[in-house]
Every structure is written in C-alpha cells, then in structure tokens.
Amino acid sequence: MCSGRWAAAARFGTGDVKALAQMGVMTMRQAAAFEAAREWLLRVRLALHLHTGRRQDHLRFEQQEAIAPLICPQVKPALSTDPHAAVAPIVEALMREYQRHARTITRETERLMQRAARDPGRLPTRIPVALREAALAEAQDDSD
Numbered sequence: 001m002c003s004g005r006w007a008a009a010a011r012f013g014t015g016d017v018k019a020l021a022q023m024g025v026m027t028m029r030q031a032a033a034f035e036a037a038r039e040w041l042l043r044v045r046l047a048l049h050l051h052t053g054r055r056q057d058h059l060r061f062e063q064q065e066a067i068a069p070l071i072c073p074q075v076k077p078a079l080s081t082d083p084h085a086a087v088a089p090i091v092e093a094l095m096r097e098y099q100r101h102a103r104t105i106t107r108e109t110e111r112l113m114q115r116a117a118r119d120p121g122r123l124p125t126r127i128p129v130a131l132r133e134a135a136l137a138e139a140q141d142d143s144d
Contacts (some may be wrong), residue, residue, distance in 0.1 A: 004109030004116075011116035025107070026116055034108040035099035044071055044098065059098070061091075068094040 005015035012025055021031035047067040048056050056063070068090040 004112030007116035037104035040101045
C-alpha cells in the first residue's frame with residue numbers, strides 16, 4: 001500500500017496525499033479517494049488483529065464472518081435458520097467494499113508510480129541500441 005507514496009516521497013519530497021494534491025501530482029478527488037480507501041483498509045486490518053488477538057493479515061472466511069458486523073453495521077443479516085445464509089449478505093458487503101477500496105489503492109498507486117517516474121527535464125536512461133551505437137560511432141569519428 002505504500003510503494004506509490006514512497007516513490008512520490010522520493011520524487012516530490014512528500015508521500016502525503018494532500019500535499020501531493022496541492023502540488024498538482026494528484027487531484028483532490030484522487031487524494032481523498034486514496035486516503036479514504038487506506039483508512040478503510042486499516043480499519044479492517046485493525047478489526048482483524050483485535051479479533052484474532054495477534055498480527056493476522058490474511059482475511060480468511062471465518063474472520064470475514066466475525067468482523068463484517070463491525071465494519072459494515074448498516075447491513076442486516078438475512079433472516080434464515082441456516083447460520084451461513086444469515087451472515088452471507090454482510091460478508092458479501094464486506095468483501096465488495098474490500099475489493100472497491102483495494103482497486104482504488106491499486107489505481108492511485110499506479111498513477112503515483114507513473115508520475116514519479118516521469119521527469120520532463122531528464123533524458124531517458126534507456127537508449128535504443130541502434131541510437132547508442134550511432135552516437136558512439138560519431139564520437140569516435142570526431143575524436144579521430
């Protein structure tokens with residue numbers, strides 16, 4: 001989750017999304033979406049750690065059932081005598097939100113990585129072999 005912010009910090013001097021938005025690296029909307037997704041995923045991670053009583057970063061189905069009511073309290077369990085059918089809607093809501101926020105993090109991280117890699121004042125470091133050989137040949141001809 002931090003690679004894009006790390007690259008931005010190395011390139012722009014900060015990994016703070018609000019500062020990056022003020023610098024024009026991100027829009028305010030992108031920064032807000034990135035920060036909201038990050039906060040939501042951190043809440044899920046914290047709930048998972050509290051539920052398991054240890055550092056646990058794999059959200060298994062049993063844990064999904066346990067933490068879903070904490071993260072998605074607005075979703076009411078279905079009325080059913082089958083306990084799995086009763087929790088299914090809330091777990092589906094949790095995982096739907098998880099995927100939505102994970103996609104946001106992925107998208108904005110990729111954008112940050114691309115922007116951090118761009119530097120209009122610097123020539124590309126990868127020069128095609130044919131151009132490089134032609135430049136070397138010209139340099140040798142000039143030195144003769």
